[in-house]
Amino acid sequence: MTSATDTPLPAVTRLIATDLDGTLLRDDKTLSARTVAALAAAEEAGIEVFFVTGRPARWMDVVSNHVQGHGLAICANGAVVTDLRADGELLTVRALERDAALRVVHSLRDSAPGTSFAIEMTTGINYEPSYPPFHLDPGAAVALAEKLLHEDVPGQGAPVLKLLAHHTEMPPDAFLALARTVAGEQASITRSSPSALLEVSGLGVSKASTLAACCAERGISAAEVVAFGDMPNDVEMLGWAGTSYAMGNAHPAALAAASGQTLTNEEDGVAVVIERILAGR
Incomplete structure (x- = not known):
């Protein structure tokens, strides 16, 4: 180089x-x-x-x-x-399709117990109770990912921009490698934080x-x-x-x-x- x-x-x-x-x-x-x-x-x-x-x-x-x-x-x-x-x-x-986001959630819960999730939508961010709180977004809803991703009327919810996955113990690069192995066919997975925080977008995004x-x-x-x-x-x-x-x-x-x-x-x-x-x- x-x-x-x-x-x-x-x-x-x-x-x-x-x-x-x-x-x-x-x-x-x-x-x-x-x-x-x-x-x-x-x-x-x-x-x-x-x-x-x-x-x-x-x-x-x-x-x-x-x-x-x-x-x-x-x-x-x-x-x-x-x-x-x-x-x-x-x-x-x-957008990241909600069904794809749910599949990633379930894959990471199974392969990396202790993972917590946040959902970034066009309307703002919401997150699970165990996810590190967003102090810049005090109005966020707090619930399990399944509830946050649920739509009363399919296709009528706010578009999902990113799924965020956080782990308190895994090394960041190891967490990324694992996620790409178990869920890389469902979505695009990357990271930009020095911590074990993954960013999950629609496949190809x-x-x-x-x-x-x-x-x-x-x-x-x-x-x-x-x-x-x-x-x-x-x-x-x-x-x-x-x-x-x-x-x-x-x-x-x-x-x-x-x-x-x-x-x-x-x-x-x-x-x-x-x-x-x-x-x-």
């Missing part, structure tokens, strides 16, 4: 796709002045910037003031495309597949995209983009998927590459 200064840049960069936590954001969840300036300079140069994150749309206030003129962001690991200029309006929803669709709508090829990420949920995107960078603080899976490596999120690793792209124009 080559460094930020050695990785060949595409002849034309039309879109930058960047993860947020552990990538664009510093550890205190803020953007540095250097990163803000780099994002603004990219926009001025006509390069679109897409924030591509596992976060739900309602947690995008950390970057909403810095979104490009198009206003779009890809959230929930590709389950939604949202318009941050329109109060987080959901423009595209790629990923940051990469939704980003590819957004690029196709704009006539942008993968070769014209530069992507940044740090965790397993970024792997598909890093592999899809023509040029990609894992952060200096990245998970080994992200490092293996990327074509290059930049500095850490605390060292403005994304800004360093953007500045290099602009200097070469």
Whole structure:
């Protein structure tokens, strides 16, 4: 793998796709002045910037003031495309079918006793009594996953964006490997947290597949995209983009998927590459 200064840049960069936590954001969840300036300079140069994150749309206030003129962001690991200029309006929803979510719940309960679950819907998050509480979402309903996923009228409930599975004892990567083994045919399973917290989306839903669709709508090829990420949920995107960078603080899976490596999120690793792209124009 080559460094930020050695990785060949595409002849034309039309879109930058960047993860947020552990990538664009510093550890205190803020953007540095250097990163803000780099994002603004990219926009001025006509390069679109897409924030591509596992976060739900309602947690995008950390970057909403810095979104490009198009206003779009890809959230929930590709389950939604949202318009941050329109109060987080959901423009595209790629839902996880409730039956598939239930099958994953039952598979993980059987294979990893002690797993607890949360359900992220278009209306917000709800979780089981044993799941770590979401202090940012005090209005969440608390019940077993079966009840949370139940629909009084089939097909009439709010779309499910993600199923979250948490384990208090298993190593994170071991939990991910187990889940993919026992339930990988039911859904797309990944993780972005340092803890044993899995994120389960509809089969085929990923940051990469939704980003590819957004690029196709704009006539942008993968070769014209530069992507940044740090965790397993970024792997598909890093592999899809023509040029990609894992952060200096990245998970080994992200490092293996990327074509290059930049500095850490605390060292403005994304800004360093953007500045290099602009200097070469």
